Amino acid sequence: METKYAITVDDLTVAYNYKPVLWDIDLAIPEGVLMAIVGPNGAGKSTLIKSILGIIKPIAGSVKIFGKPYKKQFKEVAYVPQKGSVDWDFPTTALDVVMMGTYGSLGWIKRPGQKEKKAALEALEKVGMLSFKSRQISQLSGGQQQRIFLARALVQNASIYLMDEPFQGVDATTEKAIINILKELRKAGKTLIVVHHDLQTVPEYFDWVTFLNVKKIATGPVKDIFNDGNLTKTYGINYKVSVQE
Amino acid sequence: MSSAQIEIQLIACLVAIACAIPGTFLVLRKMAMISDAISHSILPGLVIGFFITEDLNSPWLILLAAVTGVITVIMVEFIQKTGLVKEDTAIGLVFPALFSIGVILIAKNANDVHLDVDAVLLGELAFAPFDRLSVNGVDLGAKSIWIIGTIVVITLTLLITFFKELKVSTFDKQLAATLGFSPLVIHYGLMSIASVTTVGAFDAVGAILVVALMIAPAAMAYLLTNDLKKMLIIAILAGIASALIGYWVAHYLDASIAGSMTTVLGFLFLLVYLFAPSKGLISVLYRQKRQQVEVYLLTFMLHLQNHSEESERHINHLGEHINWGKMQSKTVVDLALKNNMIVIDNNIISLTEKGQGFTQKAIDYITTNSTVAIEEMKDDFFLFRG
Ligand SMILES: Nc1ncnc2c1ncn2[C@@H]1O[C@H](COP(=O)(O)OP(=O)(O)O)[C@@H](O)[C@H]1O
Ligand SMILES: [Mg+2]
Numbered sequence: 001m002e003t004k005y006a007i008t009v010d011d012l013t014v015a016y017n018y019k020p021v022l023w024d025i026d027l028a029i030p031e032g033v034l035m036a037i038v039g040p041n042g043a044g045k046s047t048l049i050k051s052i053l054g055i056i057k058p059i060a061g062s063v064k065i066f067g068k069p070y071k072k073q074f075k076e077v078a079y080v081p082q083k084g085s086v087d088w089d090f091p092t093t094a095l096d097v098v099m100m101g102t103y104g105s106l107g108w109i110k111r112p113g114q115k116e117k118k119a120a121l122e123a124l125e126k127v128g129m130l131s132f133k134s135r136q137i138s139q140l141s142g143g144q145q146q147r148i149f150l151a152r153a154l155v156q157n158a159s160i161y162l163m164d165e166p167f168q169g170v171d172a173t174t175e176k177a178i179i180n181i182l183k184e185l186r187k188a189g190k191t192l193i194v195v196h197h198d199l200q201t202v203p204e205y206f207d208w209v210t211f212l213n214v215k216k217i218a219t220g221p222v223k224d225i226f227n228d229g230n231l232t233k234t235y236g237i238n239y240k241v242s243v244q245e
Numbered sequence: 246m247s248s249a250q251i252e253i254q255l256i257a258c259l260v261a262i263a264c265a266i267p268g269t270f271l272v273l274r275k276m277a278m279i280s281d282a283i284s285h286s287i288l289p290g291l292v293i294g295f296f297i298t299e300d301l302n303s304p305w306l307i308l309l310a311a312v313t314g315v316i317t318v319i320m321v322e323f324i325q326k327t328g329l330v331k332e333d334t335a336i337g338l339v340f341p342a343l344f345s346i347g348v349i350l351i352a353k354n355a356n357d358v359h360l361d362v363d364a365v366l367l368g369e370l371a372f373a374p375f376d377r378l379s380v381n382g383v384d385l386g387a388k389s390i391w392i393i394g395t396i397v398v399i400t401l402t403l404l405i406t407f408f409k410e411l412k413v414s415t416f417d418k419q420l421a422a423t424l425g426f427s428p429l430v431i432h433y434g435l436m437s438i439a440s441v442t443t444v445g446a447f448d449a450v451g452a453i454l455v456v457a458l459m460i461a462p463a464a465m466a467y468l469l470t471n472d473l474k475k476m477l478i479i480a481i482l483a484g485i486a487s488a489l490i491g492y493w494v495a496h497y498l499d500a501s502i503a504g505s506m507t508t509v510l511g512f513l514f515l516l517v518y519l520f521a522p523s524k525g526l527i528s529v530l531y532r533q534k535r536q537q538v539e540v541y542l543l544t545f546m547l548h549l550q551n552h553s554e555e556s557e558r559h560i561n562h563l564g565e566h567i568n569w570g571k572m573q574s575k576t577v578v579d580l581a582l583k584n585n586m587i588v589i590d591n592n593i594i595s596l597t598e599k600g601q602g603f604t605q606k607a608i609d610y611i612t613t614n615s616t617v618a619i620e621e622m623k624d625d626f627f628l629f630r631g
Contacts (some may be wrong), residue, residue: 078423079419087417091467103410109336109407
């Protein structure tokens with residue numbers, strides 16, 4: 001059987017102020033993988049995610065979600081942004097933020113009702129944040145804020161989840177809780193793409209990996225390509241991780 | 246009250262409502278300055294619109310001038326996008342230029358244009374009732390009421406229809422984009438409403454009061470609530486209250502109406518800034534003070550927990566040992582006693598069971614940074630709310 005691809009990226013080049021930060025990226029991400037994107041700071045990981053989402057316009061190349069442009073497929077995709085991309089002092093509660101995840105399926109004008117609220121409460125429960133539902137969002141800790149964003153992505157009920165460093169600044173308990181939810185989602189057939197920094201945990205958490213540093217270095221199953229050679233090519237120094245057997 | 250007085254107050258209230266709604270979103274989007282830019286740079290639009298329509302109250306003139314407002318926003322964003330200057334600089338470059346073009350146009354054609362720069366800045370609210378709208382000889386009230394009333398109805402309708410879209414794109418632009426709500430469409434929609442409101446209100450109340458009515462009520466509401474819907478309602482009410490109080494202050498002092506409304510807005514904002522229940526200055530200072538005391542309390546209880554020997558726990562040793570002054574020791578001991586954390590027996594202080602539990606939980610929190618242990622304590626103590 002032919003592999004079905006959730007996302008295909010062709011010859012993608014992205015530049016800020018004419019300085020390319022992603023150069024001729026080709027990528028085919030099979031449906032149903034839990035994939036890490038790794039690479040040094042400034043490698044263009046966030047830029048790649050934003051280009052997939054159509055937030056940034058590339059100067060060349062194209063991105064397809066299940067074979068179609070993003071504009072036609074936005075309901076299939078949920079995005080968990082890098083922390084700090086929202087206004088934390090905005091007058092809104094945790095529940096309210098999670099509800100926003102349902103807005104996409106509602107479309108313009110239609111307002112969220114009981115059904116959307118129920119979905120939001122269930123998602124809060126799933127990430128262990130139900131008791132915080134009425135808190136103003138700035139009164140949550142970093143890890144709790146991250147869980148709220150995850151809950152918001154969960155109510156979108158998408159097929160593809162893009163997450164930009166969801167483990168940044170969260171404690172070990174939260175990290176475990178998040179990765180368990182991600183693994184559950186993969187079991188349910190979802191495709192998950194996660195920008196990840198802790199190389200030690202890549203083999204434990206993920207089954208697919210993409211090495212990125214302006215250019216794509218390698219992409220494939222963790223067990224085949226997660227090795228010192230690719231790490232060295234990506235990070236530029238002689239890299240050694242002790243991958244547990 | 247004469248009917249002219251009632252009409253003036255009605256106009257002021259309608260302007261307050263029309264301004265508070267876009268103003269709330271401008272404040273939340275940290276774009277307060279853009280309202281200042283719009284209110285000044287629509288002047289050339291007004292003048293040119295007047296040349297074309299020859300009627301200061303024509304809806305076409307309002308639309309033409311509002312387009313100038315949107316063009317201002319586009320110019321500001323264009324200059325900013327070059328990356329050579331910051332947004333506030335770009336605003337400072339654009340609106341004085343456009344405003345002065347308007348001033349020159351007025352000066353050059355003074356005989357044809359019934360506009361003067363004073364009126365533009367301060368408005369002529371007192372004269373608004375003289376400009377009547379009549380159809381077939383039947384007097385329907387002041388024209389301004391109809392113009393601003395229409396703007397209020399349009400703004401409210403758009404707000405209710407697109408509340409969800411406005412909220413999500415203001416809170417999280419990227420999410421809005423990924424959900425299929427073009428932030429650009431919403432952005433320019435909001436800017437158009439802000440421009441139309443400014444132009445419509447401008448003739449009656451002047452540029453400065455328009456800016457004040459957009460920003461000050463929203464800023465007050467921001468300090469008073471954590472809920473966007475309530476923020477909108479509070480902003481509208483604060484705007485109306487300032488308008489009415491300002492009107493009567495002007496009446497008794499025989500002063501400029503727009504001037505005293507602006508002053509009242511500033512004064513009310515000051516009150517809210519100082520006394521708002523949780524975000525006000527006094528409340529913030531009080532909380533900091535409490536937190537400081539609580540840190541001392543915790544230090545004190547950790548000391549008690551660490552030392553079983555009575556000499557370390559004698560009430561008089563507290564001052565010498567932990568090096569605290571009399572006042573400080575007394576505050577801390579009183580707080581601990583009030584919360585049943587300690588008992589004093591023969592001047593020897595011991596932790597109660599509750600005190601021990603509290604200390605243990607606090608240690609757990611500090612060492613593991615896990616918030617589960619202290620969730621229930623958050624209501625009693627400021628310390629753990631950070
Ligand atoms: N808005 C922007 N304007 C200009 N340069 C940018 C912008 N965002 C990112 N960059 C640059 O693009 C490069 C890649 O950034 P990013 O995708 O955020 O990297 P990563 O997420 O891998 O750390 C960096 O060199 C960064 O400085
Ligand atoms: Mg990044």
